[in-house]
Amino acid sequence: MRVRRIGAVLAAAAMTLGVAACGGDKTYDSVADKVQDAKQVVVGTKWDQPGLGLKKGAEPEGFDVDVAKYVIKELAGGQDVDITWKESASSNREAFLANGTVDIIFASYSITESRKEKVTFGGPYIVAHQDVMVRGDDSSISKPTDLKDKRICQAAGSNSYKRITDPPPDGELDIDAELVGAANYSECVAKLGGNNLDAVTTDDLILAGFATQAAEQGGASFKILGQPFTDEKYGVGLKKGDTKTCEAVNAAITKMYQDGTVQQLFTKWFGKAQGLSAPTAAPSFEPCA
Known part of the structure; x- marks a missing residue:
């Protein structure tokens, strides 16, 4: 029983560790702190979804990728950040956030009640259907x-x-x-x-x-078919409990709508698709929890 208890304590402690900096032992209490101090971050995106996240060269490209670049730069106060891109498929997003494989995810990540039990979501930054x-x-x-x-x-x-x-x-x-x-x-x-x-x-x-x-x-x-029947709120995935970064992400998304960047990116990636129109205002954000 003693061994099991010690193991449980160690496991719980590991879960509360902060965000690690690449190539070093320093950890941070939030992704926002890491971006501001270390100027580096690991971002999870899809690599197989054209228009959203598709890897064709050295790094992925698409709407989600461009949104990620904008938000990360805002988190750093407008300074450049070294981004390491990591493929994050639908099947491994929660695990990647929990175990620190990625710091933050932009990957057509629909916010659902079941996912909110495991993930803190910034945004949504757009609502698909x-x-x-x-x-x-x-x-x-x-x-x-x-x-x-x-x-x-x-x-x-x-x-x-x-x-x-x-x-x-x-x-x-x-x-x-x-x-x-x-x-x-x-x-x-x-x-x-x-x-x-x-x-x-x-x-x-x-x-x-x-x-x-x-x-x-x-x-x-x-x-x-052009007959949408749900609202899919694309959120920014963070490790559960990282409310500081969540709030900073929401501030960045708000600015992204105010300065017209979202509309520009939507036209860039989806302008040829019939029946889709660019959003004009930021969606209502989910509580940072």
Whole structure:
């Protein structure tokens, strides 16, 4: 019993450790402190979502990436920061924050009640809306309820499929559909193009990025139904309890809307997608807790 108790105490102590600086032993009480003092930070983003976070060269690019750069620079008082980019898939975001693999996450990270139990969220910095994407020549699916008995993608770590298959409060439509597993949304889209499933359902910003990429590359033709049925609040993920950074992130997001940066970035990354319009005001923030 004594050994178990000591182990539990040590584990609890480890969980309360601050944010470590790269290449050194110094730790900080918050990510904001680390950014301001060390001028370095590890940022988690998606690397497989065109328009949001896609790694094509030395670092990822997309709307989430540009938002991250803006917010981090604001946290540093306008000074440049050395950013190390880390791929953070839907399946490992909570673990990466908890174990210190990343300091902060910008990765189409929808704020949900279950996730708030493990993560402190800044923002949201934008609100997306779940929609459905099908093959361009598929006329059998014209609205979300047509997904009954259809094959839809279940991306690892994502809750989007539950909006189709589950009843409220976690779900939305409570429709019987066949789930087809995939490691991520790029695999979902590949399976859709290969006729291995009938639809991919997730946030319209994610779908717009994939549809645009396919068109530019001369690949499979996809269409988005244009019938959104949820609000997906994209938050900035932080280790649970880092309220100081959360409040600083919210201040940066507020400024980003006030100076027009959000509208510029939205047009840059999603301006070619039909049916999407740039937000004009910052969303209501979640409590920093």
